[in-house]
Amino acid sequence: MDYLYYPGCSLSTSGKAYDVSGRAVARLLAVNLVELDDWNCCGTTPYFSAQGLGAFSIAARNLAIAEKQGDGKMDLVTMCNSCYMTLSKTNHYFAEDERMRKDIGAVLGAAGRSYGGGVKVRHLLDVLTNDVGLEAVKAKVTRELNGLKVAAYYGCQMSRPGAEFDDPEYPMTMDRLLSVLGADPVEFPMKAKCCGGMLMTTSQDVALKMVRDVLSDAMENGAECIATACPLCQINLEAYQGDINSKFGTNFMMPVVYFTQLAGMAMGLTRREIDLGRELVPNTVSFFRDYVAA
Amino acid sequence: MATQVGARDMGRLSDVFLEEISRMPGGDKIMACQQCGTCSGSCPTAYAMDYTPRQIIGWLRAGELEKVLNSNTMWMCASCYSCTVRCPAGIKVTDAMYELKRLAIKYGFTPRGVTGNTLATVFQKNVDKYGRSPEMELLARYYLSTNPFGMLKMAGLGLKLFRNKRISLAPEKIRGRDEIQKMLQYVREKGEW
Incomplete structure (x- = not known):
């Protein structure tokens, strides 16, 4: 294709x-x-x-x-x-x-x-789930993600307003993909709420609260990590956890990776092939050690 | 260039707003607003806005565009489109926010404490020059013109990103930079929105 x-x-x-x-x-x-x-x-x-x-x-x-x-x-x-x-x-x-x-x-x-x-x-999420198909994805899984509790975070702009391949309020495409990889996606009502986008630069207090709400929801629902499908969501969700902890008295240390990295782990790709190790949350690599070859 | 607008011209500016918003498919639906407040209830940043999205549309319809342009509202919009997908009248609220941002920049409305206008202007200039957005240069220029001390605060994060090879110092440029120039020149010459 x-x-x-x-x-x-x-x-x-x-x-x-x-x-x-x-x-x-x-x-x-x-x-x-x-x-x-x-x-x-x-x-x-x-x-x-x-x-x-x-x-x-x-x-x-x-x-x-x-x-x-x-x-x-x-x-x-x-x-x-x-x-x-x-x-x-x-x-x-x-x-x-x-x-x-x-x-x-x-x-x-x-x-x-x-x-x-x-x-x-x-x-790409649409292509992998609808053109390639979940069956074909499953056939490539060599190392199941072993019930990894993951919060599938779609952010806002993927499913709105065209909403071409998923629901704008409660999308499920990424959850279904992660299930096929052997992960256990948690219920996550904040999954399609905004990460604050560029407000993290222009109105940081407002954006920090938005990210706090997303992280809290993931954690309260038992997620061990978050999967994202957007570079701005990824950096907003992971880079400011320290600021959020000081501002709100929280204790977040939540790995935030791309759904493609989780897919790569399940398909037996190496750490280098999925470029794991550039994350800012310090325990990210050790957290995924069981899933990725060196 | 920013143009100062006197009270007399505000009526004209309202017309400009309606004319330009109508250029977008479904843009004229803004006149179908019944003030139900679904937009404000759906907005994750409404609490931080001088006027909520519902109030904004109310002021527009009341001919009080100046109030709106002097407010922080549109600069608190993160473009999450929650209002747009939920509006029962099909109003493209996010597009209206974009239009307000553009008018505020064009006519020199700079509400106190707002820096989203600077970010937008710097972003646009960078893209017009290179064809792509250089993340590093964007933030450097933004902080220099809004809050140089903010740059110091961000230095820690910048360093971490640099160590993890997530920052590129040299901007990427496209070959077709002249195409971008020609397109924007055309837009300017035709006095387009």
Whole structure:
């Protein structure tokens, strides 16, 4: 199965482990990810806060390249929730609305690009569960996750507002995938609540409370670790646990990893192949030692 | 560039808001708001906003856009889209928040304590220059222009990320930077939103 792959800016820096583990798991499952040529920033939240049509248009440049590179036959896959939301929303608005189509088309035209609306935007989680399928994933599991109590954290932008492959209020796709890997996903009502996103930079007190609420819910439901599907969620959930502990008198030391890293563990990949070890919660590697080869 | 807006022009600005929000599919549904408050009840940051999302739509309809643009509300929006998926009238509340942010930046409304506008502006400039967002440069420029001491506070985290090879010092650049320039120039020349 061939797909075009849009990594997004975070996956080459702070979220590198997501890129490495996602590509490795995809390869094992015969999902061929071909990187989108010369992709640009999707136009995520802060860009849309400063630009309107300009933001839709830079998002659409990626879609235009994808249509050309994949000959209109390849889906565009991303792993970052925010890239997914931005590209998918642009694609929907482009398809739904004639004026939008005309406006974006004109801006793209200024750069010698054009887009005909022939690309589908997908999240890797969607591809693994719906195209590859849980049966095929299960067949690749060589080391079951042994009832690992995991809280599947979707964050907000993956399942809203298009909600193409899961429920916006209580998504289950990742839970089902983790079950197939041998993990035991816990009930987790905060699973689709926001991590605070960029508010962690601009209004930290507000964002710390949001993350505290997510971590508390995971812990109260017995989770030993959290699985995420977004680089911003990952860093917000793990990097500020110390600040939250001092501010709220809590005692969090909760490993937060990407769902692709857990999938890699279950499929027998090495620690290096899933890029485990870049985490900021100090006990992360030792916690997973039983599951990953050296 | 930010333009100062006198009281007389606020009515016109309301028109700009409605015109631009209507450019998005379903954007004009904002006039169908019945003030039920589902948006405010769904919003994880409403408690920290000067006006809740429901109140914002109320002020818009009352022609009091200035109150809204001078508030911190849209800058407390994390874009989680909870309001948007739940609104029984199908109003795209998150898109409205984006539009308010853009108007506030464009017309120079800078409510006290708000720095989301700086982050957005720095982010945009970086992307326009490189085609991608350099995380390191974004945070450095943001802290320099809002709170240089905040940078010291963040240094610990920065160091940990650096040690774990999660920060790249040199920004990535795309080949098609001129394409981005041409697109944005077109948007500017046409006076587009």
